[in-house]
Amino acid sequence: MKNYSAKEIKNIVLIGAPGTGKTTLAEAMAFEGKVIDRRGSIEANNTLSDNTDIEHEYKRSIYSTILFTEFMDRKLNIIDCPGSDDFCGSLFSAFKVGDVGVFLFNAQNGWEVGSEIQARYARLLQKPVIGVVNQLDAEKASFEATVESIRASSRVKPVIVQYPVNQGPEFNAFIDVLLMKMYRFKDNDGHREELEIPAEELEKAQELNKELVEMAAEHDEALMELYFDKGTLTQDDIRSGLKIGVSKREVMPIFCTSGKRDIGTKRLMEFIINVAPGPQKAPAFLSTEGEEITADETAPAVAFVFKSQVEQHIGEITYFRVIRGRIAEGAELVNTRTGNKEKLSQLFAVAGKNRIKVTELMAGDIGCTVKLKGTRTNDTLSAPSAPVTVEPIAFPEPRYRAAIKCKDQADEEKLGKVLNDAKFEDPTILVEYSKELKQTIIQGQGEHHLNILRSRIEKENKLAYEYIAPKIPYRETITKVAQADYRHKKQSGGAGQFGEVHMIIEPYYEGIGEPKNYKVPGKGDMVLNPKTKEEYDLPWGGKLQFYSAIVGGAIDARFMPAILKGIMEKMDEGPLTGSYARDIRVVIYDGKMHPVDSNEISFKLAARNAFKEAFRNAGPKIMEPIYSVEVLVPSEYMGAVMSDLQNRRAMIAGMESDKGFDRLNALVPLAELYRYSTTLSSLTSGSATYSMKFGSYEQVPADVQEKLLKAYTDTDDE
Incomplete structure (x- = not known):
């Protein structure tokens, strides 16, 4: 051709x-x-x-x-x-x-x-x-x-x-x-x-x-x-x-x-x-710097990868549009994301599964190549002389999440690789192992989306797995000041273990003043003068402020990192439900040590247990993720959709009509959104759609908190 x-x-x-x-x-x-x-x-x-x-x-x-x-x-x-x-x-x-x-x-x-x-x-x-x-x-x-x-x-x-x-x-x-x-x-x-x-x-x-x-x-x-x-x-x-x-x-x-x-x-x-507008009349592509990249055939080559595919017997197929310049068979271009050179040894015009070999593709044309080393969807391939990165595709947020359970545990590693290939072909599929939830979570655009993926994997790879309800990433925090002290003492022949930690904890919020005066039940008024302050942005959101107000050398400064580690360990697996704890200030104000038996492990365990006890006395609350959900629904189904959302503890944030459709905005707890796409389809005979986006963490209602506490047994083994 x-x-x-x-x-x-x-x-x-x-x-x-x-x-x-x-x-x-x-x-x-x-x-x-x-x-x-x-x-x-x-x-x-x-x-x-x-x-x-x-x-x-x-x-x-x-x-x-x-x-x-x-x-x-x-x-x-x-x-x-x-x-x-x-x-x-x-x-x-x-x-x-x-x-x-x-x-x-x-x-x-x-x-x-x-x-x-x-x-x-x-x-x-x-x-x-x-x-x-x-x-x-x-x-x-x-x-x-x-x-x-x-x-x-x-x-x-x-x-x-x-x-x-x-x-x-x-x-x-x-x-x-x-x-x-x-x-x-x-x-x-x-x-x-x-x-x-x-x-x-x-x-x-x-x-x-x-x-x-x-x-x-x-x-x-x-x-x-x-x-x-x-x-x-x-x-x-x-x-x-x-x-x-x-x-x-x-x-x-x-x-x-x-x-x-x-x-x-x-x-x-x-x-x-x-x-219809062609490549020279359509709006120009933009670079990540916001500059226009016009379809100039004489300029250095730029190609944008918009689709990747894995095909048996061939391997990876990379589909791209030539944004600028011309690309000849055998051209060497730079992947601007990885910095690696890629050789396009073969070029094809594409007609479904049929690929017709071509020697060159010009600006504005679409084609494919095979066997690139590390190039995937959303990458830019650019002439080394004038590297430029095309603004990537902004894919829609996932709307459906499930946990994956292999029918045969021995297949887990193989399934992980297959799911990675699926992500390579379809960037709207997200797969990650959640250390917090101890589950592999998969996200997609709907239940049908994920069921099709499973059906394909079962047929092509002979791997059987099922989707189960994912756990919810709750957060734990406190609402008032509390004090606790804990002595860790262990003697078993030879050197023992000894560490005692006294702490005060209180809720942290933006703009909180420095700690000074505390009214502590059973302790009366306490005036503290902190000597050191450390502040941490937690990986899961929120903050921890850690102060030492130790006087008279009651605890040696060298044990403070162990005390902090003990607190962090317990925040990593919160005292209420094992979820991450956040937004807490801790002040260590007193303690005791032993000239021989005190060591880091002793103070770590003492701090961990003191923190757990103080947390439980500090008006603890469980926070849940709330999502902003927008539903687009034909007007005749609006009542049924709204009623269903209210049963899911949703707070309706607004409604508007739009040419025969109603747009409904609501704030809905993530815990209530499992399989929502299926329910919505059933309620509206498949005629509604929705999008969801993380909003904030909010306190769960008292009855929900009670159920969660009952369901969780503290399995700390100190």
Whole structure:
């Protein structure tokens, strides 16, 4: 195949709710560009997209697929994205390197929750969109109802470029109001005839053409003057106006297709090539320094890695977009994250599982290479002469967490490696061993997301594991001043152990004054003059302040680090539930030592036990993580969703309506969010979505604290 320059390339992302026909349309585009000589089908498991075993099993897209087609002497790079929100990471990656979204709608369903979710992502990432009403050959297809639903729900204004003449099972013709022609299809292979518009359709077509002309003129003053002067615009003028409107995300041209029967595919591709922004007109990529990196073919090369994959028999495959310059086979580039050189010994254009060898890729193009040493998604490969790092993809926060339990403990190490490969391929999967919870915690976008991963691992790696409820990372702290002393004494022949520590503890808060006067039960007023102060930011959040107010050498200064260590050990495994303790001030004011038997272990154990006793007398409280949750739900389900959240101890923080959907913000304890995605899907027939983000630690209610204390048995073995 030929090498394409930046001005000959368009990069599009197919988006839309599940079941809108993205994969089938991608297949038709590849067929029209002669990349394949016959179209596959989802039913026959032979499409370019959806080419993995797990996708064949589920009959739907689970991963994004990169493919291309050649049409009108141009190269169209296509990324077919899954419609399910559980796999939204693919869409974020695709939109990083794609310049325009081709937004599909099922003509039977119109604007769905899936459409709303994907429209939000396109808006968040500031990507222009072209609308496609697909499956117009379906029994209950309604172009008019679909366009009305888009008009009611979309923040980007739709404008009709085509409308069907005979939608439904007989669909084979549409009228194009930009070209003012009717296209009728003779077969299911895209063969069409161009006809004049029938008399009975002419008035409607002229009315829609006038709307299209006005919409195009709106976006350019010169075009507006021309329109006022002549009363109309040429086809080129209309394209020029739409090009501006599309790029500014102010207009969404609407097209008619049946991907399954290859109706309307050619005309959609023609429009994309003529109107959609390409690499030179789309907004430039930004570096981590905020500088623009334009698609200049003569500048030093920069490539951005947006997808990584591990394939049996091949190993790691790295997909990238050339942001600047040109990359030739055998080029050596620097990974700006690791500083290592990477040799791109082979370059490929990608059509699903098919990889076509090329000698060079130019700015704006998308391709892949194999067997790089340490490069992964979000890395930048740059010419050593002018290193620059592209701003990385900001993936959405995880919404679902579970703990992993291997069915056979002997498989744990092997499973760890397999899960690392999964993270390599899908950065929205997070896996880590929590020392605090003593569990391996996996996080993803939803229960279905993690179940698909498990199903794939069980099939491909013969590893069986299950998901269980993860423990909650509670925090422990205190609410009042308390005093305790503890003597550790042990004699067992020879040198013994002896250490005695007296301490006061109190809650720490920002802006607290220095310790001086304390009213201690049983001790009366105590005036302390601290000699030393140490302050620690704890790894798990919060602070520890540690003071020595020892007078008269009651405890030797050399034992203070051991006392601090004993306190830290007990904070690492709090006295109430074994969770981390935080925000505490400790003052050591007295103690005793023995000239022979005192040593570091004695003072460490004395401090640990004194701290535990003081903690329990200092009005201890358990803090729990609270998450900020935003739910987007169709209005009819709002009551059920709100009621469910209140049963989860949620505090409703706000509500607003947004074009047929309600947005609900709530603060919800993490302990109540396990399997929330499943419940929400069940309550709303799969039509709602949510996002969650850590907010703060707050005190648990008294009844919850009582249950937690009862469930935890202190297993300290001193």
